[in-house]
Amino acid sequence: MLNFSDLLPYTDQLLKGLWVTVELTVYATLGGVAIGTAGAAGRHYGGNLLRGMIGMYVELIRNTPFIVQLFFIFFGLPALGIKLSAWEAGLIAMLINLGAYSTEIIRAGLAATPKGQVEAAKVLGLSPQQAFFRVVLIPAFEKIYPALTSQCIIVMLGSAVVSQISVMDLTYAANLIQSRNFRSFEVYLVVAAMYLVLAILMRQAFDALGRYLFRHRRSS
């Protein structure tokens, strides 16, 4: 017999875990997209050396498993004297991971910006930085916004892996609860639903932000 009421005593743990997941996701999304923007700018405008280094970073992260990256940061780096809490290691792994994927996504947006708009900014006297932030960036984001949204949601869902280094996130809470009350079916069903709701809310938040950033589109 299914029994969801056995979960009630653990509501607190679930909510705490949910909060950790939300917190990690917010920081990772903001930081990861910032890293991606900087990386894309470096790869698009930078010199050969910078472009090569960013390219290596992107390929290294995109071609290795997230859980290995996470274990390397948490279990491997202490060998170099870098000791991080589980929460810090989890966040850094997410930042580095989203940073690499979003570099590649945002770069595609930059590449799709018409050259004429950059020239127009230049002959109006804008500095390269002004041209980038005021002229290029928003239309570039507009073009890749759906892909970027999906990638951020993937990272949120992927954050479940940080429970493996004992970050007390939503999945960690689920594992703990089912080990106590043996209600695996119920626990994982509820937690899966919570992730689903998180993903839907996240997409709605992105859509709302997009409607604001790309408000010129509504006019047409």
Added chain:
Amino acid sequence: MALVNIDKVHKYYGDLHVLKGVDLKIQAGEVVSIIGRSGSGKSTLLRCMNGLEAYQEGAIILDNKEVSSDERQVRALARSVGMVFQSFNLFPHLTVGENVMLAPKLVLKQSAEDARKMALDKLTKVGLAEKFDQYPDKLSGGQQQRVAIARALAMSPKVLLCDEITSALDPELVGEVLKVLEELAAEGMTLVLVTHEMNFARDVGDRVVFMHQGKVWETGPSAEVFANPSTPELRSFINAVL
């Protein structure tokens, strides 16, 4: 000294020799039309005049400043020379007003209020003040190009470069853009136009520069050049386009 001094300018794209020693002087207040077949180097010359393209030999002095493609130099030149492009190049995420106000605010450090006044003034001049809060994609091509002209004028340039600015327009929209240019010419604005509008070049322009094979092949007062071309190349060009 002339407003624009172009002295023996050579430009190469790799092995391709595009400008082969161009000499040209443009006085303040002149309206100069650069005509010629495609590939004759007329757009390249125009783009060398504000540093968008680098040239390898010779010198261009504009408003007493040496033109080079150095990033800083191009920015310094933005106060002297404006440019309007064939493809408008308005910023799609900014309203018409924001397009015009962007550079005065960021580059000339105008206050929001001053920039707004300037933008309204320039948009009124091109007849589009009522589009201030619209986004560019709601406008026709002719309207977009007029906004681009207003945007360039908001920097108070001494010379306005126009690179085939009516070539991307539907025929029925060409007139409204040419009318704006005509008004600017009447106010004494220095205009340098790369154009295929021969009637405009003849009737509004003071001077025509015919480019051929990377050189200024023939130049003179507009009416005279069209009536009595002295080189066979210009004669055949005029016969082909008129």
